[in-house]
Amino acid sequence: MSQTPPRPPAERPVPTSADVARLAGVSRATVSYVLNDIPAVRISEPTRLRVRQAAEELAYVPHAAARSLRAGRTRIVLLPTAHIPMGPLYHRFLNELQWALRRLDYTVVQYAGMGMDADEAARAWAELRPVAVVSLGETALTPHGVDLLKRSGARAVITLGPHPVPGAHTLAMDQREVGRCAAGHLLERGYRHIGVVVPTEPGLDMFSGPRLEGVRSAAAGRDVVVEPLSLGQTEESAEALARQVRERGLDAVFAYNDEYAMLLMRALQDAGAAVPGDTAVMGADDLLLGRLLRPRLSTVEIDMTTGQHLAELVDRVVRDPAGPPGHHGLMGARAIPRDST
Amino acid sequence: MSQTPPRPPAERPVPTSADVARLAGVSRATVSYVLNDIPAVRISEPTRLRVRQAAEELAYVPHAAARSLRAGRTRIVLLPTAHIPMGPLYHRFLNELQWALRRLDYTVVQYAGMGMDADEAARAWAELRPVAVVSLGETALTPHGVDLLKRSGARAVITLGPHPVPGAHTLAMDQREVGRCAAGHLLERGYRHIGVVVPTEPGLDMFSGPRLEGVRSAAAGRDVVVEPLSLGQTEESAEALARQVRERGLDAVFAYNDEYAMLLMRALQDAGAAVPGDTAVMGADDLLLGRLLRPRLSTVEIDMTTGQHLAELVDRVVRDPAGPPGHHGLMGARAIPRDST
DNA sequence: TTGAAAGCGATACCAT
DNA sequence: ATGGTATCGCTTTCAA
Numbered sequence: 001m002s003q004t005p006p007r008p009p010a011e012r013p014v015p016t017s018a019d020v021a022r023l024a025g026v027s028r029a030t031v032s033y034v035l036n037d038i039p040a041v042r043i044s045e046p047t048r049l050r051v052r053q054a055a056e057e058l059a060y061v062p063h064a065a066a067r068s069l070r071a072g073r074t075r076i077v078l079l080p081t082a083h084i085p086m087g088p089l090y091h092r093f094l095n096e097l098q099w100a101l102r103r104l105d106y107t108v109v110q111y112a113g114m115g116m117d118a119d120e121a122a123r124a125w126a127e128l129r130p131v132a133v134v135s136l137g138e139t140a141l142t143p144h145g146v147d148l149l150k151r152s153g154a155r156a157v158i159t160l161g162p163h164p165v166p167g168a169h170t171l172a173m174d175q176r177e178v179g180r181c182a183a184g185h186l187l188e189r190g191y192r193h194i195g196v197v198v199p200t201e202p203g204l205d206m207f208s209g210p211r212l213e214g215v216r217s218a219a220a221g222r223d224v225v226v227e228p229l230s231l232g233q234t235e236e237s238a239e240a241l242a243r244q245v246r247e248r249g250l251d252a253v254f255a256y257n258d259e260y261a262m263l264l265m266r267a268l269q270d271a272g273a274a275v276p277g278d279t280a281v282m283g284a285d286d287l288l289l290g291r292l293l294r295p296r297l298s299t300v301e302i303d304m305t306t307g308q309h310l311a312e313l314v315d316r317v318v319r320d321p322a323g324p325p326g327h328h329g330l331m332g333a334r335a336i337p338r339d340s341t
Numbered sequence: 342m343s344q345t346p347p348r349p350p351a352e353r354p355v356p357t358s359a360d361v362a363r364l365a366g367v368s369r370a371t372v373s374y375v376l377n378d379i380p381a382v383r384i385s386e387p388t389r390l391r392v393r394q395a396a397e398e399l400a401y402v403p404h405a406a407a408r409s410l411r412a413g414r415t416r417i418v419l420l421p422t423a424h425i426p427m428g429p430l431y432h433r434f435l436n437e438l439q440w441a442l443r444r445l446d447y448t449v450v451q452y453a454g455m456g457m458d459a460d461e462a463a464r465a466w467a468e469l470r471p472v473a474v475v476s477l478g479e480t481a482l483t484p485h486g487v488d489l490l491k492r493s494g495a496r497a498v499i500t501l502g503p504h505p506v507p508g509a510h511t512l513a514m515d516q517r518e519v520g521r522c523a524a525g526h527l528l529e530r531g532y533r534h535i536g537v538v539v540p541t542e543p544g545l546d547m548f549s550g551p552r553l554e555g556v557r558s559a560a561a562g563r564d565v566v567v568e569p570l571s572l573g574q575t576e577e578s579a580e581a582l583a584r585q586v587r588e589r590g591l592d593a594v595f596a597y598n599d600e601y602a603m604l605l606m607r608a609l610q611d612a613g614a615a616v617p618g619d620t621a622v623m624g625a626d627d628l629l630l631g632r633l634l635r636p637r638l639s640t641v642e643i644d645m646t647t648g649q650h651l652a653e654l655v656d657r658v659v660r661d662p663a664g665p666p667g668h669h670g671l672m673g674a675r676a677i678p679r680d681s682t
Numbered sequence: 683t684t685g686a687a688a689g690c691g692a693t694a695c696c697a698t
Numbered sequence: 699a700t701g702g703t704a705t706c707g708c709t710t711t712c713a714a
Contacts, residue, residue, distance in 0.1 A: 014470075014493050016691055027701045032693055042699060061493050064468040065406040065415065066691035069706050074406065083440040091432050099424040102453035107469070109450050112443035127405040128448070129355075152355050152402050233629060259630075266633040288574060289600075289630065292607040357707055368685045373709055385683065407707035410690050 015058040024054035031055075035062070064107075068129075073153060077106045077314060078130035080121065082113055082138030084203025085233075087257055089285045089302065096307025097134070104315050106132070113139040121145070126152035132314050137161040137206050141168060156317035158310075162210055169317060171305070175207050177333045179214020181300045182254040182282050183226075185335035187218065191252035191280055193225045195245055197260050200232040208256055211284070215254055229253065231260055238267035245279055246271065252341065258283035258290040261297055265340065280341040295339035303332035356399040365395035372396070376403070405448075409470075414494060418447045418655060419471035421462065423454055423479030425544025426574075428598055430626045430643065437648025438475070445656050447473070454480040462486070467493035473655050478502040478547050482509060497658035499651075503551055510658060512646070516548050518674045520555020522641045523595040523623050524567075526676035528559065532593035532621055534566045536586055538601050541573040549597055552625070556595055570594065572601055579608035586620055587612065593682065599624035599631040602638055606681065621682040636680035644673035 017035075021028045026047060033041045034051040043051075054060075068074040079098070086094075098108050109128060113121055122145030125133060133149055135141050137160050146157050146167040157168040164170035179196070186194055196215050198208045212228055219226050227250065231241050241264060245253060255261035261283030265275055273279050275295055283290050283299040290297035316323060358376075362369045367388060374382045375392040384392075395401075409415040420439070427435075439449045450469060454462055463486030466474060474490055476482050478501050487498050487508040498509040505511035520537070527535055537556050539549045553569055560567050568591065572582050582605060586594060596602035602624030606616055614620050616636055624631050624640040631638035657664060 012492065017693095018691080028692075029694080029702075030700060033700085036693085038694090044699060047699080059489055059492060061464055061467040061489070063410070063470060063691050065410050065470065066706090067693080069404070069406050069410055069690090069708095070692050070694090072706065081436075081439065083436060085433070085436075088429070092426065095422075095424060095426075098422065098451055099453050102455060107450060108452075109448060110439055111449075112440050114443060123402055126402040129404060129406065148400055148402070151353065151400060235629075235632060262630065262633055288576075289603065291576060292603055355707095358709095359707080369708075370686080370710075371684060374684090377709085379710095383683065388683080404707050407690090408709075410692095410706095411708050411710085413690070 014063075015060045017060070017062070019058055020051065020054045020060050023058060024050040026051060074129050074131055075106050076109050076128055076130040077101050077132045077134060078109050078111055078125050078128060080113055080125070080133070080135050080139045081110050082203050084138070085201055086204075087259065087285055088287060089304065093304055093307055094136070097310055098307070100306075100308045100311030101314065104311055106314075118142045118145050119148070122148045125149060126154075129153045132156035132158070132318050134310070134314060135159045135161075137173075138203070141165050143167050155321045156314055158314060158317065161206070169313075171310070171313075173304070173331045175210035175331075176214035176217065177331060178284050178300050178302060179211040179216075179254070180218045181214075181333045181335045182211075182284060183215040183218035185298065185300075185337060186252045186254065186280065186282060186341060187222065187224065189252075189280070189337075189341055191341075192223065193227075193249060193251050194219065195227050195229045195248075195250040195253040197229050197231045197241075197253060197256040197264065199256055199260060200230050200237070204256075211254075211256065231256070231264065233260075233263065235263070235267070238263045239271070242267035242271045242273070246273060250279060252276075252280035252282065254282045254284075256283075257285045258287040258297055258299055259285075261299075261340075262289060262293060265293065265297070276339070276341050282341050286336060290338070293340070298338045298341040299336050301334050301336050303334075305331070355404075356401045358401070358403070360399055361392065361395045361401050364399060365391040367392060415470050415472055416447050417450050417469055417471040418442050418473045418475060419450050419452055419466050419469060421454055421466070421474070421476050421480045422451050423544055425479070426542055427545075428600065428626055429628060430645065434645055434648055435477070438651055439648070441647075441649045441652030442655065445652055447652075447655075459483045459486050460489070463489050466490060467495075470494045473497035473499070473659050475651070475655060476500045476502075478514075479544070482506050484508050496662045497655055499655060499658070502547070510654075512651070512654075514645075514672045516551035516672075517555035517558065518672060519625050519641050519643060520552040520557075520595070521559045522555075522674045522676045523552075523625060524556040524559035526639065526641075526678060527593045527595065527621065527623060527682060528563065528565065530593075530621070530678075530682055532682075533564065534568075534590060534592050535560065536568050536570045536589075536591040536594040538570050538572045538582075538594060538597040538605065540597055540601060541571050541578070545597075552595075552597065572597070572605065574601075574604065576604070576608070579604045580612070583608035583612045583614070587614060591620060593617075593621035593623065595623045595625075597624075598626045599628040599638060599640055600626075602640075602681075603630060603634060606634065606638070617680070617682050623682050627677060631679070634681070639679045639682040640677050642675050642677050644675075646672070 017031045021031045118140045143166040160173040196212045265281045283297045286299045286301040358372045362372045459481045484507040501514040537553045606622045624638045627640045627642040
């Protein structure tokens with residue numbers, strides 16, 4: 001009776017360049033030269049052929065980790081991500097970024113934060129020796145963390161967010177501007193008692209906080225009341241909020257984004273309020289759905305960098321970390337008046 | 342005059358375990374033992390301390406690639422992704438999956454297809470020696486590709502899609518069921534001339550095709566006309582389609598999902614058609630927005646596996662590739678009648 | 683309890 | 699035109 005387990009017939013080890021070399025009757029060096037088309041080294045055509053055939057026959061696939069160990073650097077771009085429900089705008093951006101990075105031959109590694117603190121996270125990231133880290137802001141980045149990453153070989157550490165992090169390239173994505181635009185529009189139309197929706201969904205604070213702040217700054221010094229308003233993604237929550245809005249006599253609400261705006265507007269209308277007659281509602285992100293609502297939703301259009309653009313920046317910094325430093329502008333915002341205000 | 346370039350002041354090399362060993366006055370082996378808390382080896386407390394301090398002082402971070410090279414396996418789960426606008430449901434699923442995998446200590450690598458064919462892609466993936474590949478269906482997977490991946494060390498190759506791939510674990514995510522549910526509901530309500538929206542956005546065919554097919558199969562053998570309808574995510578496209586729907590006298594439309602349904606419904610209403618009086622509209626995915634529309638949108642609720650669930654399956658297969666094989670069910674669907682039909 | 687040394691797979695220098 | 703070989707950073711027997 002055989003003692004070997006029956007199923008796995010051979011469990012062949014993965015073929016290495018040494019196997020290819022053996023089969024082709026050449027050295028490992030030659031295999032490397034041929035397979036990587038090193039121009040500085042001339043290999044005779046017959047040899048090339050034998051090597052190629054051997055590789056083919058064994059279905060040889062080079063081992064990326066071994067390669068980058070030897071090379072001393074990876075092509076990994078690390079993208080810390082959070083487990084939170086972002087808007088469609090953000091998703092599109094992330095997709096674009098990944099695509100563009102891949103096209104530049106980087107390997108995108110998503111790394112979920114898992115509730116580590118900033119320095120633990122930086123350490124975990126550093127283990128992968130990423131050539132670049134692009135933090136969209138979900139997990140904070142400390143100067144210490146940036147330093148650690150750079151010392152572990154990261155040539156570009158880029159953060160998107162309101163606050164520049166020392167040592168990192170910071171792309172200003174100032175969400176306050178969104179709030180400012182919204183408030184500017186509402187004030188111009190004469191509203192004076194403005195609610196600002198702050199989603200209860202966790203993880204959105206990094207957007208909602210600055211947007212609220214932006215409204216406040218636009219209202220500062222004028223005879224205007226600004227009230228933060230909690231809203232979750234459910235009809236019940238919206239219903240409760242609609243009641244509150246009416247009781248407090250708010251004449252306008254900046255609803256964080258178009259999706260929350262839709263939710264709130266429906267609740268207001270169901271409660272018998274006229275929009276914008278009794279209460280104006282303003283969204284943000286300029287989603288298609290805003291144009292489909294009645295009244296059409298006034299919103300804030302956000303010009304976000306394209307993923308393509310950011311990927312190019314990453315690549316530029318990777319190639320020349322000492323290049324033009326610092327602080328790039330990134331986000332434009334602009335009110336789009338429609339019928340809900 | 343110094344010949345070294347002026348700027349990078351020290352460009353300290355990344356500290357290795359050898360550096361730690363040197364600083365602590367011990368061997369590399371000891372460093373490894375201490376830092377990895379190997380229970381089989383007893384190291385004196387003073388030594389442990391010295392090693393830990395040395396590591397701390399140098400800000401030593403182990404090199405993941407070197408480690409997995411030595412170990413002979415990675416913890417990489419490869420997630421092929423496409424550059425296409427998926428619905429929110431799908432995004433949520435993907436996020437969950439990543440989160441859950443990370444929690445199980447896997448490293449998630451997103452790999453954009455870049456228009457390679459199936460075998461090129463498989464080869465590129467194999468270079469990373471992923472321990473698992475989870476293909477959500479964007480890039481096809483051939484038996485040959487699966488074989489290559491397995492031979493390069495992948496212990497789990499999992500595909501979500503209608504067609505089982507030989508050699509891979511296939512999780513049936515049969516989108517036809519969605520179409521069947523929708524059609525079932527519409528037929529039950531007596532509609533007989535049914536349009537089915539097929540989004541023009543590229544990359545969605547992998548969903549839209551099966552959904553259409555599902556409608557057809559439900560209608561087969563009955564006195565029902567089924568017509569595919571092209572729709573893009575713009576108001577103009579919707580307007581044109583609304584006209585078409587009325588001209589052709591369709592009495593119901595299954596609009597692919599709630600977002601397209603919203604778009605079409607608005608166009609129909611703007612064109613003066615009553616919903617559902619003149620034309621019924623049905624969505625899918627049971628998004629919140631469907632409940633906010635008037636009339637409330639009838640839809641198809643989709644029970645998709647949670648990312649958590651799939652991550653666990655991945656982990657199970659990785660640990661025991663010879664385990665219960667094959668074909669797991671995955672998706673349930675169920676019509677939710679509301680007011681638009 | 684600790685250290686010496688053999689690899690893991692690929693590459694690049696230096697010989698031949 | 700090729701081959702030998704040191705090396706990247708780490709883990710893990712095997713000895714001491």
